[in-house]
Amino acid sequence: MKSINLILLLFVLFLSSVVMAQIDVSGTITDSSGETVPGVNIYVDGTQAGTASNIEGKYTLSVPNKEAVIVYSFTGMETEKRTVGDQIVINLVMREGVDLDEAVVTALGISRDRKSLGYAVQEVSGSAVSDSRETNIVSGLSAKVAGVQVTNGSGAAGSSSYIKIRGNASLTGNNQPLFVVDGIPIKNDQQVGSNFDLRDGVALSNRAIDINPDDIETMSVLKGGAAAALYGSRGANGVILITTKKGKQSADGTSANITFSSTLELSSVNKLPAIQNSYSQGTYQEVANPDSGSPFSFGTPIGDVSYDGDTSYPFNSNGRIIHKDSLGANGSQAEVYDHTGDFFRTGIKQQYSLGFNGATKYGTFFMSYSYLGEDGVVPLNTYDRNTFRLSSSNKFGERFNVDASVAYTNSSGSRIQQGSNTSGLMLGLLRTSPTFDNSNGVEDAEDPASYLLADGSQRNYRGGGGYDNPYWTINQNPFKDRVNRVFGYGKIGYKINDWLTANARVGSDYYNDSRKQIFSIGSRTDPAGSILEDVYSVSETTADLFFTFQKDLSEDISVNGLVGNTWNHRYFRNDYVAGNGLNFPGFYNINNTASINGGNSTEIVRTSGTYLDINASYKDTYYLGFTGRQDAASTFGIGNESTFFYPSVSGAVILSEILELDKKIVSFAKLRASYANVGSEPGAYATKTYYSSASPYSGWTNSQEFPFQGVSAFTLGNVLGNDELRPESTATFEVGADLSFFQNKLTVDATYYSQYSSDLILNVPVAASSGYTSRTINAGEMSNKGIELTLGVTPISKKDFKWMASVNFTRNRNVVEKLADGVDVVDLPWGFTGANQRLVEGEAYGTLYGSVWERDNSGNVMIDGNGIPITAANDDIIGDPNPDWLMGINNAFEYKDFKFSFLWDIREGGDIWNGTKGALYYFGTHEDTAEDRYESFVYEGVYAPGTEIGGEDVSGQANTTELIKDIDWYAGGPGSGFTGPSEQFIEDGGWIRLRQVSLTYDLGKFLKDSKTIKGLTFGVTARNLFLSTDYTGVDPETSLTGNTNAQGADYFNMPNTKSWSFTLKANF
């Protein structure tokens, strides 16, 4: 509530200080048919300030003097210019045509004419991102850009999103694009930390979440290759360029504009695994009660289960469950509990955003504040964010221009244990037998009656053993984090002469992320209780000195470009302290623990580079561009003397200027091609083999940590360092066409790219018997080939009704072409035993690898004499998590004051290991295990060599031995994910979803007489309203691992959500 009061205060203050413009030019804009044209962008030439025509085509604009030139531009119309002179009214008829002057933001934040570019850049307006009302700007890009794959971690409040442009370029390094805000690289990492594991822990945020979506003017997606070559070693995965909003200057100097928006969003879980509700806790059709500790739900059919009526039984107020025919049964029918339905709640998110932009005679000013508060669908899961931004641009005399911007974000989350973890929320929730009530009948999620017994021990379905009761997890194992972040830049431009400008820019991004995880005494993760505290201090500073030039060398030839030098310093520090063994409950400071371990690590990476970018154009028809960048990086070490050069060349030809085309049919046609070679530097400290603190562990336990018995211990690392590392290299060839037909009613933007990465740095595994497990070398090769297609259609464009449709299509084929000599499989450093991701020569990146059935040469499953299929001794390929293609289809309608749009998001293919299902088969809580329970079946396959039945050798014969689908198959046999091959649980993760539906209504007509309120709109947006998928678990979009290379695993993932949001926007 505090934040809301603050908003109101700011709001009143700003209203009282609004200064309106004084001198006006006005007029009406019509098209060739005489219809008025609303929304025409009208501004004084040479400034960014202006207005737009209203619904009746009318406008009013302040101009400084008679010499001022007014520019009128509108998509699909030819841009017009008028000198004011003595006119007070300027009416204009605009002609339909092609807007050739559309500018896009390219590398280093330079605006260029789209038509001059020889490579693909796709721009997304800030409003398109913010209108999705997503917390995370990365999620706001979902299904909007060809060539881009976005995966939302889960519906958990504050969870992260993963973005990948054109497939993976690095085998084991980072594959996320570089995020650049106003020319300054910023962090979009997700700190996992020394005390956490990707498979468990909590849903963490990727740091792009710190950006207020309402601050964004545009997002430019540089898809790699030539577009990103100017970023050298950091551009290999593409670049997301974010330009923030700036103040708008009006002609006479002073102007002020306030925008305010308020959103309320209601969300609920969109998809859950199917759970059985027909069999009680227990085994072999016998009931078991919680104090038995039984994990299984293979008990009595619940219709035959009653209670013993002992109301003092602590695990169930109805008493113990008992067969209804047993002695002592009280005759009442045992209840079935809806674990998930009772547990999840409606999530509520509120967002308030206030922006001020204005100008004086000397410069512009932009200021914003936003607050976001989210209560997730899981009780006690919250995320709060406050953002501030100040930007100003000022002219000093004729030559100096100074820009500065600073943003501050403060966020905090309260997050919930998830995944493979005995305190994991979904794990406890879905394994619980249908006859046990996790909530113990209480409504309030914070009421200890659900999870605590009278003696202070835990109340759960396994009598205190097994897994934490979900209510215990949310109350007793809290994870809280708080992030403070500041990022911004200052830039001085000095105009040396009319064609050359010198620029100096320094920007910095700093954040501090402190986290505290508590496991209370009695938690299944750590019965003795523990506290983990982690603090991350991360910063990145970039300084650039560069010259930009623009010169017409002759009437037909002009050149522009830049040359500069950049210095980049990245700093990381993590301090952690872990206290084990709480002395007494209820007080959660590290000083209340029996043993304390701590440590820290720091990392510094420095790079510097020189870059050159030259573009030439001839007759505005032929374009040629060249970039070059020479980099040096600290991570190579002094053993390596060389610096590295990354070139690119690109060209474009405007065919529609050369060929005699009917402009009414082919309005615009451009062909483009580019080639670039960029690369990535190795990670820090890979050049040497270091000692580290000894930490033995086993396959099923955590590690032993030093100091131990008063001594420290150091062991030589298992990764052999290499001081001869070279940068990774990615060569990209790209061709494309931008076409526009029927006066822009149909636009096509098509790109084909072929990217080949070589010298990929890889920790190549070596046999442990050598004393090491891997060595770091430049060895791997990987290719990505793909098609990106963007179609725009405007079937109807009438004054009162407009229909615009757009389609973007992405298809990428990734192949790991080569690993190292003699190595064709490499583990990736995450995943589960028996189901993980690997690099396999000839297969796609991150191929799912896991346990499989033993098969003969023709692929028949081998069956043993008991009719049970045999699990192979070694793991093999089980699936490919990479989608076949992605498509986003957006339809937008405008009717009078209404705007309506809906966005379909289609993903074809992409396997997921449904580890959740594999586990629930084991416990007997999955619906499948109830549907066919006690049915007999014969597993298809042939008897293994040497199999004898009744003394007769049946090797190679088709299996005929019947098995029963009961606990002996699911838990005792190989029918579950724990006891049998994970290949049984690979599923297609494709989907068709209605990503977003929006309806906005412009209330402007009710405000005609208002002098203060300039605009008012009301909008409703729904997200994930519809989802069609063959995947049987939670929403296949979810991931435990957030924005990391690890994808394609579902092991008790948090569910995703669908939501309705209501937004009111006002301009003053």
Next chain:
Amino acid sequence: MKNSIYIILALTLVMFQSCKKDFVEGYDIDPNRPLDVSMDVLLSSAQAYSSWVTSSDLTRLTGVITQQMTGEDRQFLAINRYVIAGSDVETVWEVNAYAGGLKDLSILMEKADEQTSPHYKGVAQILTASNLGTLTDCFGDIPYSEALAGTISDGLEPTYDSQAKVYDAIFQLLDDGIANVSATSSTLSPGGDDLYLGGDLTQWAKYANSLKARHYNRLSNTGDYDTEIMNAIAAGFGAGEGATPLFETAKPQSNPWYQFLIVDRAGYIGLNGYMFDNMTANSDTLRTAAFGLDGWYFQPESPIVLVHGYEMLFIEAETMLRTGAVDADVQAKLEEAVASHFGMVALDASDYLANDLVDLSSLGSEAEKLEAIMWEKYVASYTTNEAWSDYRRTGYPVLTAVADAQGGIDVPQRLPYPQSEFLYNSNTPASLEGFPANLTTSLWWAE
């Protein structure tokens, strides 16, 4: 126009000349990790890893195989059915043994030579022998003579030494180790960094001799080593002695069994089955209590048993039986052995010895007597890997394979090599890759 081109070119040149290397140099060395360390921290590391080689993944697998315990949950249900894969032993090789303790020990031996410290060298040799013994008794042929080379030029794919050759190396290491720990001068000597024996070099010599006794006895099917065995026992651990390092209360410093059975994987392995059933039938109730979750073995600070004097006494009893000693003498030795084990787990053996221990003289054949001795040793070997080795060598106790064994195989004779060896070391014996050969092929000393 020409001027402007010159200016651009000049700017470019200046930029490319600017000294980029200066800015990035000096940030290539990790401030968080050392490039060299002293011998004491290496020894502590090697011992910690060695403890986890014998007492985590391996003892869990061997305990289930010998039916001293039962796999009852999750993957351990599969293990109970002998569905044992290379992935089940990967951490043994990749974390604790080769890339862990054995590597640290080989570095320690080099450093001990450089720093003229035979005491460290001897301790490292004995520990190396201990690890090799554990590994070869589970896996058979293993890399040693070419293992741990550590450089690309020396080869990262070591050949596999035959088990006989590994045994030769073990005995050589132990003899050299005994000589080195007995050296009169050593620049540096282990002290508090020695987590096993606190720097007591006399105890180290006993530890080495105990290992000699264990491994010579293991070869009893392949030749006559009775003299070596008796000599080693004489110089080995006595009834109340042993290498039984302790742990601490806090979870990250606690006993690996405690971490597995109580904290991380409660219920995965049940403390029941063939051994417990027979002990209960034999009124061995004092020990079944000590063997339970609340008992001597599984507390956070409980020691793990690497070698203990009780084992020497059992080996002595077995050797006496083999060499024709009279029943009464063997019986007396057996009683000493059982009492030693009771003493280790802090129990009074007198009642059991008086009422429940078998009387060898009541048994007819030598085979029956051996079976009786091996039963007692089997019980005493709880939580170690010894019972499985004894079973494979003597066939006692007579175990029946589980009814639902995958592929109907008998009790496993060996553990599979980790998959990483098959993938990355072309010398790994291909004949032992597939099921069931990876589990059923006998070891050399058990043939």
